[in-house]
Structure formats: structure tokens, C-alpha cells
Amino acid sequence: MDSNGASPTAPTAPMPAPQTVSSTNPKQAALAANDMNIVRRKLTGYVGFANLPNQWHRKSVRKGFNFNVMVVGESGLGKSTLVNTLFNTSLYPPKERKPPSLEISKTVSIQSISADIEENGVRLRLTVVDTPGFGDYINNDESWDPIVKNIEQRFDAYLDQENKVNRMNIVDNRIHAVVFFIQPTGHSLKPLDVEVMKKLHTKVNLIPVIAKSDTLTDEEINAFKLRILADIAHHRIQIFEGPRYELDDEETVAENAEIMSKVPFAVVGANSEVATADGRKVRGRRYPWGIIEVDNEEHCDFVKLRQMLIRTHMEELKEHTNNMLYENYRSEKLQAMGVQQDSSVFKEINPAVKQEEERSLHEAKLQKMEMEMKMVFQQKVAEKESKLRQSEEELYARHREMKEQLERQKLELEEKKTRIEQGRPIEEKGKRKGFSLR
Template structure:
């Protein structure tokens, strides 16, 4: 009689399957903010990326409509599902941004919104009895639209990009790149890269020392494409019996899925197929962590000052205790629509 075989297989390699089942059941949040002037095709591009009609244009449709004098925040939330994976997608538009003769401070509502979401998440995280799963309203990506007629970064672009890159993952795109020739587009990209390097503007994806060779090569190829020259379209066009999604011009047809025509496919693959998880992770570990550290340090300094004042007899002890709680964070902006 032969001895029974020893089973050496333990089974901890199934943890990825366990995590996948839990992740699929719970779903995830993806929050993208669109920053750019009116008429840059922001809504059309987002609808093209997700192959569905998510948001309507926030621009003026008639001459009678009132011109926005300030930057507004317009979030729209929908739940999408693909092959069993569910995402709660929030698109935040910023109508009125950069549309005035004097655009000083037009970025303030945008920065405030992003920081408000960090503050709201921190407030929920610091609750004595917090939720097991905190609803994540933090902005994971910012699509910043460059005007193709500017031929480079304007002073407004430099100022806003400097501020945005401190609080979120910025992905610059050249809006309506079909309005440029191939040579103009190449020159535009080169100028933007040189100007971002000169002004020390670091956009996503960031260089990390712990990246493996494969990730390092992928990120390098993406940085070569930045800023992405994009064209969005929700229209289908018949070209010699082949239906394509694109735009028809007097000189021909732009197929947004043709890599020779624009970088739309590269942008979509970058955001959704290769770096979606990383966008969420970097938001939590880089931008939110910096905000959280800064806020907790301020709270500690305030408590130390109050304790010192109480010890010196300048403040009654009861007043110190009453102010020990961390400041309440502003509530997150509520979505306008929800599926």
C-alpha cells in the first residue's frame, strides 16, 4: 500500500480572486473634473471617451443666454457597468472658466471644490463612528483643455496649471486638434512641453523611483504624447461603406479612433485601460495625504497654542476643551443628476 501524497499547495494565491469578487460587488468611484474655456468640446470629449451620452454642453446655445461672469461648478453623476464592473462616475464641468476679459481668480472655485472634497473625506474619516466604506468624492483626474489657437501656454494656463498640479492629477489635452495642421500640432506640443519644464509644472503620470521597467517605459511613452491632441465626436459617419465616429470637414473626415488623425485612443487607453487604478491610488496617497497632513498639523498647532494660553491663564480651561474638536469640513457638492 503506497503512502498518501503530501499536498503542498496552501492556497493563499487565491487572494487576488477574493479581492476581485469583493471589488466587483462594491464597485468604485471615478471623479473627473473638466477645466477649460467654453466651446473647447469638453462635454463631447467625455461622452466620446465613455461611449455614451453622459453630460450636455454647458455653453451658451443662443445669443439671448446670459454670459456667465464667474466660474461655476456643475457635477453630474451616473452609474455605468461593463462586464460586471460597476463604476459611479462623476463628471464635474466648470462653465464660465476663462471666458472673461479679466480672468483673475477664475481658478478659485475649481481649487476650492477639489479641496472641499478632500476636507469632506477627512471629516468622514475622523468621525468616532465612521462608515466602513467612505463614499469617495475626491477628484481623481483633471482634464485641462488647451486652446489650439494660443500656440502655447498662456499666462492663465501657467497660473492655473501650477495651482491644479498641487491638488490633483492633471492631464493636459489640446482641444479640437483637427483645427491644426500636423506640423502645427507637433510644434504646439513641443512648445507646451518646453514651457511646462521651464515653469516646473509636473503633470500626471509622475516619475517614481520604485516603478518597474515595464511601468517606467509605459509612462515614458505617455509623457511623449502629452499634451494629448484630441478630437471628440458623438456622430457616426459613413466613409466608403465603413461607419466611423468622427467629424466631417471640407477636406475630408477625421476618424477619432485613427491614431494617425489624433491622440483620442491613446488618451482613452491611458485613463481607463492602463492607469485608472493608479489615478485613484495616487489621489489617495499623494494629493489627499498632503492635504490630510497639512490639516492635522494645523489642528495640532492650534491645540498647542490653546494649551499654552490656558497654562498661562489667558484662556479658561473650559474654552480650550470646547475647541479641541477638529474643524468641520464643508459638505461635498451634490451631483445634479444621478442614474
């Protein structure tokens, strides 16, 4: 201790100088920065940043969430009823029956309904976009144009907000999911369905559903699903698939696989409750032959559709819309406008191309690591074999020496035995050791 009573401090090791990257080429600088060794340290005590998910949860609950879904399908397939059943609310009022003489519109109109829903303190701003008039005419050519234009207009509005000086209050009106209703014909997709899905699948997350599946038997539904999936694969239509993460546990992986095995979802919508034979109150439809329960997975796929759309993959739908679909549209839009980046900064690239480049770099890095591990393994094996050979040679040499020694001892014993049998002394006089007095 010094004169002030303070204990002397041990000399601290010099801190390593921070690594810096200097390059005139931005791409090379980025690659060099990525190749830097990342130092990983194991904490010896509690710091607190493991609480970050809780902070994010509080912020998200405070701000609330929004979700925009579009329903596309012919009239009479139960789109409004299904939306009300999904969110367990009367978002759509009961429709009034129109007389047959009433003249209907000749174009597809776009109707948007928004509602604030709250559940257990979590607020959701839900927007449902309906497309009345779709597929209701004899000639449905270009009937999908209003739908595609509405989706693109929402992308343009979001892009315009991003280009403003103040971007603090950007409203996300982009379509996060399109529930595409397929008529329960039991045969295959109609040409109109194929054409519309081909126009939409690069701009939105497509979720195909078989409407009013209670009109088909279980065998017909299974066969219909196989035909729909075959048509989708044949025309190379991309439908939404739940993402797979490395950190997912086995239960989550199995749950996602079970949900995706039900695509396209065979659904039934019902807002009213009916009484079953055992006295239960369930949401469903009553028929002369029995009751269809909406929330019973043995009767329809409504539970799986709700689980994917709301309970498990809502954020994934929004994330895929923002990171892939919108970014692709934004890149094509800016390139068509002739917008180019300055060569002195990082260039604007297609997200798909960027993802492919990152995948190639990752595979090359993995291949390099694999080769290095193989070399280290081979080196260690060679060293081990060399040590084993050396030990083996030493053992052999020791074995030979012991064997020769045993042979010598054996010869000496035999010679002594012969001398004893012949009555001669064991040791010869000339070889007697020590001094003699004679």
C-alpha cells in the same frame, strides 16, 4: 510500533523563540523591527494564498468602483463632447444654443454630474465635474478660486468622514484627475493656463490636452506640444506621469512610455458615426477634405488619452490622489489647526519627508550590503589566490625534484657510456653487490 499500533513519532526540533523588540523610543523600535531578519521559505506544495488576487477581484467587482474627473477649460473647447466620447455614453445632453443677447453669469460655477456605468459585469460610479464660465471673461483674475475651493472642500469632506466614529461607509468624492483643456492656438500656454495649473498641480493629477486638434496640422501640433512641455518645465508644474514598477514586463514599460510620449494629448471629440469611403462606420467628423476618425491613432491622441485615463492608469490616479496629494493636504490642514501627536506614539509626519527618509535608509542599507559583498568577495579572492600560490609552489618544487632526478640519471648514463667505450665494466669491482665465493 507501540502496544496501540501507532508508530512512534520522531522528536521534533524545538521551535525558535519569536524575536521581540523592546525599546522605549518608538522610532528606535520601528528601526529595530525593520532590521529584523525576514525568514524566507520555499513551499514544497500548494497552499493557496496565491489565490488572493482572485479574492480581491471578486470583492472589487462586488463593491464596484468610483472615479471622479474634473474638466477645466474655456467654453467651446469640446469638454462635454470629449467626456461623452471617452465613456461612450450620453452623459452630457446636447446643449441648446443661447441667443447673443442672453446675459451670462459673471462667475465660474461648478456643475457635477454622476452616472452609474456597467461593462461586462463591472460597475463604475462616474462623476464628472464641469467648470462652465472659466476663462470666458475679459478679466479672469481669481477665476480659479471656485475650482480650487471645490477641490479643497472635497478633501475636507473626506477628512471629516475619516474623523468620525463610524468609518465603514466613507464616500470618496475627491477629484482623481483633472483634464485641462488647452486652446489650440499653436503658440504656447497662456498666462491664465500657467496660473491655474500652478494652483492645481499640488492638489490634483493634471492631464493636459490640446482641444480640437483637428484645427492644426501635424507639424503645428508637434511644435505646439514642445512649447507646452517647455512652459510646464519652466514653471515647475507637475503633471501626472504613469508609475514605473520593477515587476513590469518589457511590453508594459514600452506601452507606458508610448502613452507618456503623447503628452499633452492632441484630441478630437465626436459622438456621431460617419461612413468612410470604404463603407466603415466610425466615430468622427466629416470635413470637405476628408474624415477625422476619433479612434484612429494616426489622426489624434484620443485612444492614448482613454487608455491612460481608463484602461491602464485609473487605479494609479486614485492611488496617487490618496497616498500623496490628499495626505499632503491632510498634514498641512492638521498642522495649521494645531493638531499634534502624543510624543509617546509615532508622530504625524509629512508623507514626502517620510518617503525621503525611507529612500535614504534604503540607500544606506544597499550601501552596507554592497560593502559586505565586496568584503566577502575580496576574502574569497584572497583565499583563492593563496591556494593558487600554494599549488604553484608545490608544482615548482616537484618540477625541480624531477629535473634533478633527470640530471642524475643523465650523468649515470653518460658514465656508463664512457665505461663501455673504454672497455671497462659498467660497475666497478668494489661496488659489486652481493656475496663472492672467491
